[in-house]
Amino acid sequence: MTAVILENSKGLTVDKESSLTVVRRRDLIPGKIVELRLSNSRGEKIPSWEPGAHIELTLPSGIVRQYSLCGDPSDDFYTIAVLREDNSRGGSIEVHDEIQEGTELMVRGPKNHFKLVPGNLTVFMAGGIGITPLLPMMRLLSKQGKPWVLHYGGKSLAALAYLDALQLMEDNEISIYLKNETRRIPVSDIVSTLSTDDAIYVCGPESMISEVEKVGAESGIRVCLERFGPAPGDKPEINGESFEVELARSAKVLTVPADTRLIDIVRTVVPSVPFSCEEGYCGSCETGVLEGVPDHRDSILSPQEKSNNDCMMICVGRSMTPRLVLDI
Ligand code: FES
Numbered sequence: 001m002t003a004v005i006l007e008n009s010k011g012l013t014v015d016k017e018s019s020l021t022v023v024r025r026r027d028l029i030p031g032k033i034v035e036l037r038l039s040n041s042r043g044e045k046i047p048s049w050e051p052g053a054h055i056e057l058t059l060p061s062g063i064v065r066q067y068s069l070c071g072d073p074s075d076d077f078y079t080i081a082v083l084r085e086d087n088s089r090g091g092s093i094e095v096h097d098e099i100q101e102g103t104e105l106m107v108r109g110p111k112n113h114f115k116l117v118p119g120n121l122t123v124f125m126a127g128g129i130g131i132t133p134l135l136p137m138m139r140l141l142s143k144q145g146k147p148w149v150l151h152y153g154g155k156s157l158a159a160l161a162y163l164d165a166l167q168l169m170e171d172n173e174i175s176i177y178l179k180n181e182t183r184r185i186p187v188s189d190i191v192s193t194l195s196t197d198d199a200i201y202v203c204g205p206e207s208m209i210s211e212v213e214k215v216g217a218e219s220g221i222r223v224c225l226e227r228f229g230p231a232p233g234d235k236p237e238i239n240g241e242s243f244e245v246e247l248a249r250s251a252k253v254l255t256v257p258a259d260t261r262l263i264d265i266v267r268t269v270v271p272s273v274p275f276s277c278e279e280g281y282c283g284s285c286e287t288g289v290l291e292g293v294p295d296h297r298d299s300i301l302s303p304q305e306k307s308n309n310d311c312m313m314i315c316v317g318r319s320m321t322p323r324l325v326l327d328i
Helices: 091-098 128-144 163-167 187-192 206-219 262-267 303-308
Strands: 005-007 013-015 018-029 033-039 054-058 064-068 078-083 104-111 122-127 148-154 173-178 199-203 222-226 243-247 252-256 286-291 311-313 323-326
Touching: 033 091, 054 078, 064 078, 064 091, 064 128, 078 091, 078 128, 122 128, 122 187, 122 206, 128 148, 128 199, 187 206, 199 206, 206 222, 243 262, 252 262
Parallel strands: 122 148, 122 199, 148 173, 199 222, 243 323
Antiparallel strands: 005 013, 018 033, 018 104, 033 078, 054 064, 054 104, 243 252, 286 311, 286 323
């Protein structure tokens, strides 16, 4: 199947799935982080992307997971790196144990909810595998001659991925913090040196993201972040008022009862509706909104994206208006 980017009546881009092949698999950190390259084995062009983007893989078991693109947008393949997490929901273990060179995977995207808007100085803060979405941003700024610095933390030097790639960017200030040397990224000290024209991009463990978010908000510095899970205490309430939903592509109109999720009602007509986390943080169930005002309850769309009201996460979102018309 070929990837197609369509435009709907509101001008939104709607991505289709495409089948891509794993053309290279290599251990970045043996047993811990594996890197995969995915390409179209029929020689067809893969959709373009910008730093911060991710793709969504449907793994052989059928589960769907999102991974940041960490290669170069000019590559004719996608590169992702996956950390093995033995206590996770299972996606990373399947990638490590089941995916080999030659494996075909269904891929959606790329999508981007972590776009780079550089500051006068752009400060990157990465914890562990959180380096992946930030690498293409650093490469781009280096190409453009724009200043950036990186603060990169991890358990030990041996646990940090892509140190080789970072060495190629040695003109920039790169600081490493290792837990086994009891060094943590000194977030407050770093932020205290910044001005409001600067920007911080952060990805990593929740404790680090929460700290940067808090310190950034206190100092008025723009913080852009990507989480691997919901924000703490951010378990969205999924019940609310009953409303109608119209599914534009089939012209079906359905009622969403007060105690039922929108996605569950949509599934009665479109069983293949994509989903993954079902908690409003992965972006998998993003759906275009053609009419009505969504009640956004996700933690992935930015305030600006939410106010555009042209897409929503239907696993947690509801409606502010009596009827929503969805592009599905
Ligand atoms: S399934 Fe993850 S945001 Fe809806």
